[in-house]
Amino acid sequence: ILNVEQSPQSLHVQEGDSTNFTCSFPSSNFYALHWYRWETAKSPEALFVMTLNGDEKKKGRISATLNTKEGYSYLYIKGSQPEDSATYLCESSDSWGKLQFGAGTQVVVTP
């Protein structure tokens, strides 16, 4: 059973358009949420870590929000570029140290 779910599984975005996708996770005993960017044939790379309800993080054109009460996080990409094409993974950890990855959202940005 995968308690961390990401949707959509994949999406295609036109270059220049903005997009967003979600990660839902168990809200009980929540401790932290990570977003990772995973390019094909490379290793996942950390983007953000968020711990507090209402957290917002930003890195360039990519930003993320966190709602720990309802158990979801959004990742936004503004003005998508081809180099944004990757799989975006979220990982949730609880206060017991148990962590779980979602299956990822594959983003394909077409010129």
Add this chain to the structure above:
Amino acid sequence: DTAVSQTPKYLVTQMGNDKSIKCEQNLGHDTMYWYKQDSKKFLKIMFSYNNKELIINETVPNRFSPKSPDKAHLNLHINSLELGDSAVYFCASSSTTGPGNTIYFGEGSWLTVV
């Protein structure tokens, strides 16, 4: 310098063989992990070591045995390889064992069992 390095990157081997994948991190981290990317592309944790001690051992066949000679190394040894062991295996590390630590991944080892 690669922070988390694993070797070999590609490994093709026959059923029944024993093989090892090595992992080293130069980040000074206390915790190291092995993950398996399954056929559905999910990343699942297999093992976690903190300062050479096993702290997480998910439901993994006994044929898989991690070995940590020091806290900078966590090697994965697999006995009697089976077809279903074909997958990408990722080594990773983090500064401590607590929740919320950022995980740094190696580039993966593609294992194909024929």
